Amino acid sequence: MSRTRDNIDDYRRLCIDCGECRDVCPSYRLGGCDPLAVMKGDNSRVFGCIGCGNCSRACPETDPKIVMLAAYSIMLDRPVSQAFLDTGLSRYVSEEAPGLGLEPIWEGDDVYVMPGCVAKCEVPYVVYAASSALKGMGVRASELPEFTCCMYPIQFGGMDDDEREGYIGRMGETAGNRPLVTLCGGCSEIMNRHGTECQHLIPFLHARMDLLPRISGTLKVSVEPGCAAIVYRDMMTEIVERLGCEPVGNEPGCCGKNVRDISTSLMRERQEAASEADVIVVGCPMCQAKYDAFPGGKPVMYLAELVAAAYGDRASLECHRIPVPDL
Numbered sequence: 001m002s003r004t005r006d007n008i009d010d011y012r013r014l015c016i017d018c019g020e021c022r023d024v025c026p027s028y029r030l031g032g033c034d035p036l037a038v039m040k041g042d043n044s045r046v047f048g049c050i051g052c053g054n055c056s057r058a059c060p061e062t063d064p065k066i067v068m069l070a071a072y073s074i075m076l077d078r079p080v081s082q083a084f085l086d087t088g089l090s091r092y093v094s095e096e097a098p099g100l101g102l103e104p105i106w107e108g109d110d111v112y113v114m115p116g117c118v119a120k121c122e123v124p125y126v127v128y129a130a131s132s133a134l135k136g137m138g139v140r141a142s143e144l145p146e147f148t149c150c151m152y153p154i155q156f157g158g159m160d161d162d163e164r165e166g167y168i169g170r171m172g173e174t175a176g177n178r179p180l181v182t183l184c185g186g187c188s189e190i191m192n193r194h195g196t197e198c199q200h201l202i203p204f205l206h207a208r209m210d211l212l213p214r215i216s217g218t219l220k221v222s223v224e225p226g227c228a229a230i231v232y233r234d235m236m237t238e239i240v241e242r243l244g245c246e247p248v249g250n251e252p253g254c255c256g257k258n259v260r261d262i263s264t265s266l267m268r269e270r271q272e273a274a275s276e277a278d279v280i281v282v283g284c285p286m287c288q289a290k291y292d293a294f295p296g297g298k299p300v301m302y303l304a305e306l307v308a309a310a311y312g313d314r315a316s317l318e319c320h321r322i323p324v325p326d327l
């Protein structure tokens with residue numbers, strides 16, 4: 001029995017039944033997960049959880065998202081995947097992945113970038129754009145050697161926390177005292193929680209805003225950090241403004257990931273929220289993949305692509321399904 005599974009009862013015991021988690025849960029609103037029921041031990045609707053973390057941000061007493069992820073993993077009861085055993089990543093690189101031919105431009109190893117499974121396997125042009133943006137800023141960066149999945153718990157029900165922490169810790173050891181930057185908020189959330197210090201790209205860029213160029217013209221931008229990076233919303237808005245864009249002031253939300261019966265409704269809400277924007281700028285590779293695959297959706301760019309484009313590199317934008325307007 002893993003340590004997380006033992007501990008979830010401790011998190012559950014702290015629940016005071018206030019219902020705040022339900023009130024803020026986008027999945028519950030759409031008939032999906034019932035966080036309060038899961039906190040009470042009924043896991044039957046946990047597959048509707050999109051992992052957005054709203055429940056934990058609202059909860060006055062405990063950390064329901066930890067319980068949701070652990071309960072999801074228990075219900076899924078899936079052995080560690082062959083893809084992970086073969087590659088260290090949660091999935092194989094898709095042969096059709098857009099941007100697979102774009103070779104990232106790594107210039108040195110002052111900073112390590114941990115791309116994460118979705119960026120590496122599904123939208124590799126995001127990794128290219130990150131390398132190009134950092135190169136433009138004069139940051140000597142390269143990909144973290146032999147990085148693995150961040151060990152987001154859902155798909156690792158067949159592995160206990162100590163084993164997961166071993167993989168995370170090895171990435172921290174490889175980085176040594178170099179800054180470690182993730183492209184996905186979920187990766188930085190999990191890795192920091194398990195003792196490996198790293199930073200999402202948004203705060204990394206925000207701390208170096210004076211290096212950023214300006215885009216000519218005015219692009220109206222919907223700022224969508226992604227749910228795991230939502231705490232960086234203000235930083236991301238300032239970065240976008242610094243680049244010369246005009247945020248449209250939308251309330252950000254979750255793309256819905258791949259949760260059946262929920263994701264399409266949530267994506268429609270996101271598209272509505274972005275209706276005044278020329279382009280949606282996201283801080284999450286999963287959001288990038290989801291928005292760019294939504295039929296009739298707004299053009300979308302991962303934040304590093306906006307920075308790379310400001311330096312004149314639009315190569316990653318050519319990989320999108322939904323054409324991005326000229327900058």
Ligand code: SF4
Pocket residue numbers: 014015016017018019020021022035036039055058059060061062064
């Ligand atoms: S918000 Fe927290 S304390 Fe309140 S019902 Fe939900 S889990 Fe329990």
Ligand code: SF4
Pocket residue numbers: 021024025026027028033034035048049050051052053054055056064065068
């Ligand atoms: S993580 Fe999000 S979807 Fe899951 S229970 Fe919490 S609020 Fe609901």
